[in-house]
Amino acid sequence: MYRVLIADDEPIERQVISKKLNGFFKDQIEIFLAANGVEAVELVKEKNCQIAFLDISMPGKNGLDAAEEIRTFDERCSIIFLTAFDEFSYAKKAIEVRALDYLLKPGADNELINVMEEAFSIADKYETEVKNVDTIKKSTPSSDFNLDEKDFSKSGEIVREAKKYIDEHYKEDISLQDVAGVLGYSDVYFCKLFKQNFGKSFIVYLNELRISKAKEFLANPSINIKDISSEAGYRDANYFARVFKRMTGQTPSEYRNGVID
Structure with missing residues (x-):
């Protein structure tokens, strides 16, 4: 619990x-x-x-x-x-x-x-x-914690870099913290820019992207659903099924049957 x-x-x-x-x-x-x-x-x-x-x-x-x-x-x-x-x-x-x-x-x-x-x-x-x-060791604050509102002028470039990274790595076990670190920004700074530019949080965007990819794979009956969960970025097939059902209203099998029929 x-x-x-x-x-x-x-x-x-x-x-x-x-x-x-x-x-x-x-x-x-x-x-x-x-x-x-x-x-x-x-x-x-x-x-x-x-x-x-x-x-x-x-x-x-x-x-x-x-x-x-x-x-x-x-x-x-x-x-x-x-x-x-x-x-x-x-x-x-x-x-x-x-x-x-x-x-x-x-x-x-x-x-x-x-x-x-x-x-x-x-x-x-x-x-x-x-x-x-x-x-537990106390973490050291990132060097970019001292922000100013003018920094948000960089948002377009940051978002483009972030989108490219996520599109290339969505199959991996990535988090907002991972992407922010790769791009060299603090977690919350990146979080705010992401929300401002995409109108949704990083987690929502990532799940929507993964489910969109899963739908493409499900349209191919030769691909096993368990393999699709991995290809879409979900390590656990049961967890993938729960997220898919929550976001689409259907189980992966139900969605596949509807597409193929």
Whole structure:
């Protein structure tokens, strides 16, 4: 079970996100709720939460301050900011605390699902590589953390490079962090540019590309569906089937039958 914190001072907002997550990831997650930043920090520490949704605008200790405090004792937690405002200053702060992403409210279901799956992947990686929390080494901030809004004039070039890299490597186990690193940019800087130019997050774009490729392969009846999952960039055939069903409303077999018939 993945331990997930949802911190928002609005009870309705907490319940909406909680209901969505339980609907999408039933039996996979345990959810804890916090009404402010102080409670959020306490719960992450007490419950050892692997994923934390933090509303930025909370009274007292806001989400940004809570995230900064969480990072003093937990380098592993996937922090996802929730905000109603797309402010550049939030991106800069997110860089400092190495947040996984920040979602605009009300968030789209596909972005919520994809960021959760990315967080699951990160949690699994830590479970495999780290046996004891005391052995975790604190990461050093990237040299490009000091950003200025004029840097966003480079967005066209960065996006072209990113698109080319993703198109060439979508079959591999790549993440936003991988692509940002290859191109020489910080995670959140690249994340914001990607969203601004594509109108969707990196994870959503990658899954849409992979499913599009899978559809092409499925039109060829001579290719085994298990092989198609690998060719489309999914190591696990069952996981591929779940993503395909979620994004198309059909299983790979159902889609193939419809195309061939």
